[in-house]
Amino acid sequence: MADSKLDPGKSYGWTGKILRVNLTDKTVSVTPTDPYKEYLGGMGVANKIMYDEVAPGTDPLSPENKVVFAVGPLTATGVPLAGRTTIASLSTYTKDHQVVDAHTGGMIGAAIKKAGWDAIIIEGASDEPVYLKIDDDDVEIKPADKVWGMGTRATTEALSRREGTDFCVATIGPAGENLLPYACIINSRNHSAGAGTASVLGSKKLKALVVRGTQPIYVADPQAVADLSDYMLREIVGSNNNHVVPSTQQEWAEYFDKGSRWTAQKGLTWALAEGGPIETGEPKPGEINTVGYRCMKSFKDEGPEAEKYTIKMDGCHSCPIHCYSDMRVPASAANGGYEITGNTCVPNFPFTNYMIGILGDKTPVAAASEDALVWDQVTGSVMDDLGLWCNYGQIYRDIAHC
Ligand code: SF4
Structure with missing residues (x-):
């Protein structure tokens, strides 16, 4: 324009x-x-x-x-x-x-x-x-x-x-x-x-x-912004460049890495999704509408136990990645946490990462177990409610070391 x-x-x-x-x-x-x-x-x-x-x-x-x-x-x-x-x-x-x-x-x-x-x-x-x-x-x-x-x-x-x-x-x-x-x-x-x-x-x-806020935000050239946004979603966010690869071997993929957050795969679902389970499947590079399925964060953080509790992936305004998971965990509520849990970062897995990760077998709770998942949700809920999330979980590391 x-x-x-x-x-x-x-x-x-x-x-x-x-x-x-x-x-x-x-x-x-x-x-x-x-x-x-x-x-x-x-x-x-x-x-x-x-x-x-x-x-x-x-x-x-x-x-x-x-x-x-x-x-x-x-x-x-x-x-x-x-x-x-x-x-x-x-x-x-x-x-x-x-x-x-x-x-x-x-x-x-x-x-x-x-x-x-x-x-x-x-x-x-x-x-x-x-x-x-x-x-x-x-x-x-x-x-x-x-x-x-x-x-x-x-x-x-x-x-x-x-x-x-x-x-x-x-x-x-x-x-x-x-x-x-x-x-x-x-x-x-x-x-x-x-x-x-x-x-x-x-x-x-x-x-x-x-x-x-109910007011519009104007841009000088809406079509150029739309074109650049599509390009960004398709060719940058939606690519599998820069070592961004799925965590499992997929039909289309040349490489995979078990540590990747790109955990979507055939048969893995958001089991509690509204209207019935939604399969994450094998999102392919350049598919704008499936970018949001790639990161099944509950599964990445908590292991296979998390699937049955997962409602959906969630995230920030205008971000297609949606890097955290909403889960419904009744045992969390029964033990002092929220029933619906989820946070953009560390509170998804504070106990696993910092207690089990640092204390190892000094804690009786095994990683990727049902107990660890519940401990994570309760701990995360309490820290969230106090408003005490910090510096990528530094406080959990401090507690574990103490
Ligand atoms: S924290 Fe927010 S902006 Fe960052 S990847 Fe996650 S959903 Fe996107």
């Missing part, structure tokens, strides 16, 4: 606006994205805002620290794999407390962008627990006393019931409220953002962001 066809009244890619929320005086204001566009992407924008606005040596748990949620110009445009969000703040647990950024998937990035914001700057601190409701341009700071103290799953459900199920909830758990340095933010029930950002939100008494 030639430039002359662009509408000067529309913003393309970027929404052009940054939301600033001051929790001390309960004010909300808007600043333009323009000064930050050259830092391209949520990571650049969030880090530049921290660099400009938070002085070195600031106590990370003081009102002077800020938390910046930021997305990029491709977020929510339909481009594959553009659904992640950067959350920058001062580190709670590293030397000198320098700027760190957490990265999260889920739906929160797309919700923020569709609500009309390239970034959200949280500053100051509230005296009472609050949550931030963002409904497009309508922004409110609301009391959170009823959900303060709740786990992340219960908070997500309570705020979804209160505001509507089309809102995306990003919340902290008791770990963040109690300022544990490793605490994480969980959005869309199962997607974590680490780097201690939840304890900074806890210090500001901000329990959650609850966001609904």
Whole structure:
């Protein structure tokens, strides 16, 4: 599309606006994205805002620290794999407390962008627990006393019931409220953002962001974006280049590697799929519509026991990989975990990877057994609910070593 066809009244890619929320005086204001566009992407924008606005040596748990949620110009445009969000703040647990950024998937990035914001700057601190409701341009700071103290799953459900199920909830758990340095933010029930950002939100008494976005994101040349997205899905994500091969010998494949996450294979199913089992089969390179079957993560993490519990693969906004599994495990609920389990990363298999992996035969639980699967789901549920997922499971390694 030639430039002359662009509408000067529309913003393309970027929404052009940054939301600033001051929790001390309960004010909300808007600043333009323009000064930050050259830092391209949520990571650049969030880090530049921290660099400009938070002085070195600031106590990370003081009102002077800020938390910046930021997305990029491709977020929510339909481009594959553009659904992640950067959350920058001062580190709670590293030397000198320098700027760190957490990265999260889920739906929160797309919700923020569709609500009309390239970034959200949280500053100051509230005296009472609050949550931030963002409904497009309508922004409110609301009391959170009823959900303060709740786990992340219960908070997500309570705020979804209160505001509507089309809102995306990003919340902290008791770990963040109690300022544990490793605490994480969980959005869309199962997607974590680490780097201690939840304890900074806890210090500001901000329990959650609850966001609904209904606005379109414009791109200058929709056909070019669609063509490039198809190319990316077919020839890059959907290829079997770069050593991305299935884990078993398949009819079409020259190579396979038992360690690959590409575990789809004939006869392997999402056994609890709605409407009956769905076979993962043998997705072939370049088949856009079968990319999502390739990574049967429950089977990869837990072995054959997992198949009968698997509902489907799940994942982040606009990502075709869908790298984690939703499972229904009644024995998890019976032992203090969630019945429906799943997370984008380590909480899928904390016990297997870090307890059995480190302790070996000092634990009576065998890897890839029914018991290990249940232990994994219970442990993962508890850590998720506390909001204590961290640094690819460092805390589980610490516990195992202790
Ligand atoms: S679904 Fe998995 S692979 Fe895709 S963006 Fe999310 S974490 Fe990454």
